[in-house]
Amino acid sequence: MERPYILINFAITADGKIGTSQKGPSRFTSKADLDRLLQIRLRADAILVGRGTLEADEMSMTIPAELKPKKQPLRCIISRQGLFDGDHKVFHSEGGPIHLIATAPEAPLPLTPPEREDVHHHKHTLEGFLHHAKTELEVENLLCEGGGSLVKDLFALDAIDEINLTIAGHSLIGGEKAPTITGLPRNFLPASREFEISHFEPTPDNELFATWKRKN
Ligand SMILES: NC(=O)c1ccc[n+]([C@@H]2O[C@H](COP(=O)([O-])OP(=O)(O)OC[C@H]3O[C@@H](n4cnc5c(N)ncnc54)[C@H](OP(=O)(O)O)[C@@H]3O)[C@@H](O)[C@H]2O)c1
Numbered sequence: 001m002e003r004p005y006i007l008i009n010f011a012i013t014a015d016g017k018i019g020t021s022q023k024g025p026s027r028f029t030s031k032a033d034l035d036r037l038l039q040i041r042l043r044a045d046a047i048l049v050g051r052g053t054l055e056a057d058e059m060s061m062t063i064p065a066e067l068k069p070k071k072q073p074l075r076c077i078i079s080r081q082g083l084f085d086g087d088h089k090v091f092h093s094e095g096g097p098i099h100l101i102a103t104a105p106e107a108p109l110p111l112t113p114p115e116r117e118d119v120h121h122h123k124h125t126l127e128g129f130l131h132h133a134k135t136e137l138e139v140e141n142l143l144c145e146g147g148g149s150l151v152k153d154l155f156a157l158d159a160i161d162e163i164n165l166t167i168a169g170h171s172l173i174g175g176e177k178a179p180t181i182t183g184l185p186r187n188f189l190p191a192s193r194e195f196e197i198s199h200f201e202p203t204p205d206n207e208l209f210a211t212w213k214r215k216n
Contacts, residue, residue, distance in 0.1 A: 003130035004142040006159055008151055009040050010181050011166040013173050018148055021177035025057050028173075030205035033166040037145075038067060040164055044143035046074035046096075046133060050150035054090060059145075062095035072096035074137060078126065078150060080104045082111035091119070099137070101129045126153055148183035155182060155189050160214070163195055167208040 010018050011029040019026040041047065047061050054061075054077050061075040075090060075098045082102025084091075090098065100111050101122045110121045124132055133139040144151060144160075154160050163181075176185065195212035202208055 001127060001131060001157075001159070002134050003127075003159055004045070004134045004139045005161050006130075006142050006144060006154065007040065007044070007162040007164060008144045008146075008154070008160055008181070009037055009164040010146060010151075011168055012181065013171045014167075014169040015172045015174060016180045017173035017175075017178040018146065018181055019056070019179055020173055021175055023052060023056050023179075028171040029166055029168050030203070030207060032203050032205050033168075033207065036164075036166065036209055038063060040143060041073060042067060042069055044073045044141050045139040046076050046099075046137070046142045048076040048078065048142055048144045048150070050147050051077060051079040051084065052149070053145065053147040054088065055085070056147070058089060060089050060093040060095060061145075062093060073143070074099055074133075074139065076101060076129070076133070076142075078103065078129070079111075080107070082107040082109075082121075082123075084112055086112060091116075101126075126150075127157055127159075130157075130159060146181075148179040148181055152182040152189070155193055158191075158193060160193070162214065163212045165208075165210050165212075167210060169208065170206050 011033050012018055041063050063069040072095045074096045078101040080103050098119045102111050103125055194215040196215050198213045199211035
């Protein structure tokens, strides 16, 4: 499959959780973690999230102007039915063009909210959208910021090249209903995926920044 280079970025607790079972915003990390996320965003031509993360984390999916981004990344949001909330802040904040993707064959086009000039509507499989992003939207680097259910689907496609983690070993969440970077415990991936460490950095906030790259 022709697709962009795909990075993911997550903050995880000592027990590998990325949030609570309530799927609220994950607030267990530091300002340094947010700064690092923004540095990673500077490498991205596009950011991709599932509708769940967009809503839970109240994201605008932008890079602050003071970081002087060469351009704002495309803001790509995926859903099965494509029922997006037009009042969400992402639709009312300055940033990169928005690409809404619905994967269910029966999803109506245009998706909600109604069409606007800077909002593009797609009906694709996840795999199909990755191909489209590379070949039509000229996305070389795509940063997926979650959530776990979307990232599990990317791992299932074997489409992840780089894993960035903030390991917040100072916190634990526990519970079988709190998600990990592959969502809630369900089926195995079709095969294990292998990565090798390329960066490891303890932070003054009692956390670790680490990066693993796909093992070829
Ligand atoms: N700690 C961290 O770094 C971090 C990072 C990201 C998220 N989180 C946390 O994770 C939680 C959200 O988890 P989540 O599993 O709900 O997130 P999610 O994967 O962002 O959202 C799930 C929704 O996204 C859509 N979706 C996901 N995969 C899809 C696919 N392959 N094709 C089409 N649509 C797809 C579906 O939307 P529809 O229902 O519209 O079909 C699905 O219901 C929040 O608590 C958030 O704070 C934590």
